Amino acid sequence: MSEIENVVIIGSGPAGWTSAIYASRADLNPLCVIGVPKSTPSIVLPGGQLMLTTEVENYPGFPEGITGPELMAGFQKQAERFGARSLSKDIVSCDFSTRPFALETSSGETIFAKSVIIATGATANWLGIENEMRLAMSGGGVSACAVCDGALPVYRDQPLAVVGGGDSALEEASYLTKFASEVFIIHRRDEFRASKAMQQRIFDSEKATPVWNKVVVDVLGEDSITGVLLQDTVTGEESTLEVKGMFVAIGHTPATAFLDGSGIALDDKGYINLATRSSATNIEGVFAAGDVADSHYRQAISAAGMGCQAAIDAEQYLAH
Ligand code: NAP
Numbered sequence: 001m002s003e004i005e006n007v008v009i010i011g012s013g014p015a016g017w018t019s020a021i022y023a024s025r026a027d028l029n030p031l032c033v034i035g036v037p038k039s040t041p042s043i044v045l046p047g048g049q050l051m052l053t054t055e056v057e058n059y060p061g062f063p064e065g066i067t068g069p070e071l072m073a074g075f076q077k078q079a080e081r082f083g084a085r086s087l088s089k090d091i092v093s094c095d096f097s098t099r100p101f102a103l104e105t106s107s108g109e110t111i112f113a114k115s116v117i118i119a120t121g122a123t124a125n126w127l128g129i130e131n132e133m134r135l136a137m138s139g140g141g142v143s144a145c146a147v148c149d150g151a152l153p154v155y156r157d158q159p160l161a162v163v164g165g166g167d168s169a170l171e172e173a174s175y176l177t178k179f180a181s182e183v184f185i186i187h188r189r190d191e192f193r194a195s196k197a198m199q200q201r202i203f204d205s206e207k208a209t210p211v212w213n214k215v216v217v218d219v220l221g222e223d224s225i226t227g228v229l230l231q232d233t234v235t236g237e238e239s240t241l242e243v244k245g246m247f248v249a250i251g252h253t254p255a256t257a258f259l260d261g262s263g264i265a266l267d268d269k270g271y272i273n274l275a276t277r278s279s280a281t282n283i284e285g286v287f288a289a290g291d292v293a294d295s296h297y298r299q300a301i302s303a304a305g306m307g308c309q310a311a312i313d314a315e316q317y318l319a320h
Pocket of ligand 1 (some may be wrong): 039084126127163166167168169171188189191192215249250251252295
């Protein structure tokens with residue numbers, strides 16, 4: 001590929017496709033590098049994390065809800081309607097020291113670009129148990145996002161489990177107490193990592209019960225979860241806890257490994273640092289949008305908003 005692209009968008013979640021919609025409508029003829037399909041939810045997928053979400057009920061404009069894959073198919077169709085082009089490859093490394101920028105694909109080609117929007121997202125960390133993956137992929141009651149899935153009818157008045165002991169786990173558990181009959185917070189130690197205020201909220205809740213010193217060693221159930229097999233981290237003893245949903249909240253990993261050596265500034269957790277009120281990274285002409293640069297909000301709608309900003313910033317950069 002010797003042609004120099006105006007703007008290459010890496011990633012195909014809400015941030016990537018929204019930037020593609022705006023960039024194509026601005027006549028920038030963007031190239032979207034959408035990723036290669038993978039068989040595990042623990043790595044970046046074309047379409048992003050919404051491809052693992054059954055019902056999306058909090059995306060404005062869909063009063064009856066919409067499935068994650070349907071929503072992302074709509075984003076893609078809308079971007080392609082205005083001329084955005086898609087390439088089913090992964091970017092494996094970036095050279096931002098040259099102009100145009102040089103991006104190497106998983107099949108060894110180099111794409112040259114005047115500007116780049118990084119929208120590769122972040123993936124939820126999973127426990128890595130086979131049945132956890134199977135039930136997460138099939139919508140069988142295993143999820144890594146209580147805010148996305150917790151309000152679904154299937155979880156109403158049911159016992160649910162949250163795994164983890166950080167702020168996310170306790171925030172998810174607190175959210176789930178609105179719907180569940182009881183929420184068990186399974187933590188591998190006997191003390192939460194989360195802030196004291198968050199802990200107090202949990203200790204004050206009549207519906208939340210910490211399950212100390214336990215790890216999940218298996219997820220039970222054929223088509224949907226019926227319980228989890230626990231192991232005590234002190235005694236090694238195994239026990240079963242009956243639940244109708246399991247929410248894994250053990251942290252996220254931003255998809256920035258391919259930026260190693262590229263000079264893009266990351267924070268101590270690996271997320272891209274952005275300029276204040278802008279999608280600009282520390283390298284002029286390189287922008288970022290969505291969860292890859294946002295460890296706080298992590299919502300489809302906030303990622304889409306950031307995608308819009310990145311496209312407008314890239315357009316202004318190219319105009320100058
Ligand atoms: P985190 O703080 O890294 O906590 C991850 C939790 O998962 C820890 O309790 C950890 O246990 C546990 N864990 C990790 N790997 C595990 C495994 N393989 N099996 C079982 N448990 C495992 O992640 P986070 O809760 O997502 O928070 C990320 C950052 O965002 C933090 O800085 C947090 O303060 C912030 N945050 C803030 C808010 C808020 O202020 N409202 C809300 C959400 C997140 P150990 O404790 O034993 O290590």
